[in-house]
Each structure stands twice: as structure tokens, then as C-alpha cells.
Amino acid sequence: MNVSKPTHVFNVAEKESKKQFMAEALIPFLFAGLGLILAGIMLESAEGSEFFSKLPDAVIMVPTLVGLKGNLEMTLSSRLSTLANLGFMETRKDKIKVALSNMALIQCQAIAVSSLAVIPVLLVGEQPITFEDTLCLLLSAVVTASLASLILSLLMVAVVIAARHWKLNPDNISTPVAASLGDVSTLYILLSVGTLVCHMRDLHITLLIVILLFFYAIAIVGAVIAAEDRFTLEVLKNGWWPILCAMMITTFSGLVLKKSMQTYPPLAAFQPLINGLGGNLVAVQASRISTQLHRARKNREIEVRPLSHYINPWRAFFGKNEDASAAQILLGISIPSNILFIFIIFLFGVGFHNTFPFTISFVLVCAIQVTILLYICQILVRAMWIMRIDPDNSAIPFLTALGDLIGSLLLIFCFWSQWKYFGLPVSADQYTGHKFGH
Numbered sequence: 001m002n003v004s005k006p007t008h009v010f011n012v013a014e015k016e017s018k019k020q021f022m023a024e025a026l027i028p029f030l031f032a033g034l035g036l037i038l039a040g041i042m043l044e045s046a047e048g049s050e051f052f053s054k055l056p057d058a059v060i061m062v063p064t065l066v067g068l069k070g071n072l073e074m075t076l077s078s079r080l081s082t083l084a085n086l087g088f089m090e091t092r093k094d095k096i097k098v099a100l101s102n103m104a105l106i107q108c109q110a111i112a113v114s115s116l117a118v119i120p121v122l123l124v125g126e127q128p129i130t131f132e133d134t135l136c137l138l139l140s141a142v143v144t145a146s147l148a149s150l151i152l153s154l155l156m157v158a159v160v161i162a163a164r165h166w167k168l169n170p171d172n173i174s175t176p177v178a179a180s181l182g183d184v185s186t187l188y189i190l191l192s193v194g195t196l197v198c199h200m201r202d203l204h205i206t207l208l209i210v211i212l213l214f215f216y217a218i219a220i221v222g223a224v225i226a227a228e229d230r231f232t233l234e235v236l237k238n239g240w241w242p243i244l245c246a247m248m249i250t251t252f253s254g255l256v257l258k259k260s261m262q263t264y265p266p267l268a269a270f271q272p273l274i275n276g277l278g279g280n281l282v283a284v285q286a287s288r289i290s291t292q293l294h295r296a297r298k299n300r301e302i303e304v305r306p307l308s309h310y311i312n313p314w315r316a317f318f319g320k321n322e323d324a325s326a327a328q329i330l331l332g333i334s335i336p337s338n339i340l341f342i343f344i345i346f347l348f349g350v351g352f353h354n355t356f357p358f359t360i361s362f363v364l365v366c367a368i369q370v371t372i373l374l375y376i377c378q379i380l381v382r383a384m385w386i387m388r389i390d391p392d393n394s395a396i397p398f399l400t401a402l403g404d405l406i407g408s409l410l411l412i413f414c415f416w417s418q419w420k421y422f423g424l425p426v427s428a429d430q431y432t433g434h435k436f437g438h
Contacts, residue, residue, distance in 0.1 A: 028176035036276040039183035051194035057125035063254030064117040071397040077174035078287040078392045080160040099157045101229035108222035114145030140194040148186045175283040239393045246397035253405040264415040266350040275407040279400035281330045282373040289381045290391040365410035
């Protein structure tokens, strides 16, 4: 399938002001934060669910599946935003073709890569795993990834089309909107599907195998459909390694976090927030820079300067360029929003009372994480472009995975410093009366 020649190009770089960027990014970002808080609360309460009670080590899959969902949806939103901003989604026919090919691609990637989410459970799980257990975990992961990707792909397509209709920049809106529902929907589907599969295991083990083969058939059909479009064919050929590498990094950071939760149990309530928001902000920046590069190539302008031009941190945050302006706004959104979100988390109770030093420490580590990610982003995206790697498909998985790792390490440091210098309770026994402590 060839996408028709664009009839109109919406030049965001010329029309978009700082106020417009902030207004477009702020509201979706706030919704994303609320969604991540809800995901943290749901993850905390999910410890006593039937699925995790029957298969305790299934919790190891959660960071991998949530990270996979985020990478697939954010690369999809970045890809769609670039196509929309370059005018490849103007006609009804083009919209349908782009939507179908990209949704087919996402189904193929989600089903294939989610099958690998079981491997960490088999390698580091503390409970003995039978064939029936493995089948339940595999089917739960595959069905969860497929259904979550279907729902969020439809949402992404709708958001990008609506943004174009209302003359908004989808680069600023689509990734936070995906995050606002993504983690919650993925966790809910996993718990629901996992519980159902566990019930079916004792009665219809053969049926589970048939269902699993059915989803693998969907992945094959999705690959065939995606191969007919020149944009998605490129991703089908070369878009696997960034997602797989990001999944390994996310799995490692998840194992580090799980170990640290034994020492600092309330840490789980803050993990989705710091990692999710940092990933959302840097995904917006990566998507914007990628669109700039694609537009410059289309308009036959200077696409990118030597990488040495982008190494200076002053340019990334204080220079007179679009990168610095966007970074300032994204950091400006992050700091007050995190103060609001941390108070919302404590309204639900996390086993200890909020203190001024803890709030300052948490907001500070969040700001450090976002600053590091934004600095790496403006170098990584252009490095990939120079190496002829499309950043729409490759940059965001690496950046969000790095965000998970950096965020987890900084969050652990935050709790350690509060215990060391401000008397924060350190053991599970000290969090009495709270479900983290049981």
C-alpha cells in the first residue's frame, strides 16, 4: 500500500507558540498523572487478587507488559503524529489505510514480544512452575498485550485525527493521552484475563492452547497487512530490536525495584508515577524532534548538524532553539504537577505521613530524571537520524526504558535518604496498619 501524496502540510514549527504548546501538553499530562496514580493504587491492591494469589510470580510480568504497552503505543503515536503533521492523513482513504496498517503492526509486535514476558518469571521466579502454569502465564500475557494494544491503538488514531481536525499538534497530546489510560487498562485486563485463564486451566487445558494459537494467527495476519504499507513495512523489518532492548532494560529495573520494595514497601505507590511521567515528557520531546527532522528532509532543509553541536547542556535547556523552549516548558509542567500528584497519593495512604523533606526530595529526583532524559533525547534522536534509523520507531523505547531505570534508582535513593536523615520507616514491619506491610 502506498500512502498518497499529502495535500496539505500543517507547519507546526511556524504556527505553534510557547503558550499553545503548554496549553496543549498540560491537560493531557495531568490526566496521564492521575491515570498513573490509579495504576499504582491498583497494582498495590492487586497483590491480593485471585490471579496473583494462584500465580504469585506473575507480578514479575507486570513491569514488562506495562513497559511493552507504553513503548508500542508511544512509538505508534509518534509515527502517526509525524504522518499527520506531514500531511499524509488528510483524506478519509489515507486515514483508514494508515490506521489499519499501523494497528495491524501493533498487534503483531504486541503478541510476539509479550510472549517473551514469561521468560523472567521462569528464570527468577521463586515458585516452582508447571507446564499448566507456564501456559496460563503465556496466554495471559499475550491476550493482555493484544487487547490493550487494540484499545489504545484505536484511541491513538482517534486522538491524532481529532487533533488535526481542531488544528492542534498531535505530538503534544497523543502520548500523554495513551499514558492516562494505558497502565490502568493493561493492569485491569491482565487481572481479569489471568483470573479467567486460571479458572479455565482446570477444565479446558486444550482450549487454552487453541486460544493461544488463534492469537498467534492474528499476529501473522497483522504482519501480512503491515507488510503492504511502505511505512509499517520498515518498522516490521527493523523495529524489533529497540523494543526488545527496552524490554530487557525495563525487566532489569523491575527486578531491582522488586528487591528494594522489600526494604521500602511504599515505594510501589510512587514507581508508576515517576517512571510514567518521565517517559511521557521525554516521549513528547522525542516525537517533536522527529517531526522536525522529517519535515526538514521533506522541505529539503538542513536536517541535522554534527552531534558535537548538541552535546552542550546549555543548548538543550537555555539556548535560543525549539528544543530548549520545549524542554523548559516540559520541566515547568513537571515540577508543580508532581507536587500535586504526591499529595493525591498520600490521600490514599501509603503507610507513612508526608513530610516537607520527602516532598522536596521526591520532586527533586523527578526533576533530575526528566532533565537527564531530555538531554539524552536531543542527542539520541539525532544520532539515530544520522545512522538512518527512524527515531519515530526506535528512540522512544530506549528513552522510556532509560527513564524506568533512572527513575527506579533515583526513587530508591529518595527513600534511602529519607530513612538515613529524616527517620522514614525502613522495614515492612514499621508500616503497621498498611497493606504494604503484610
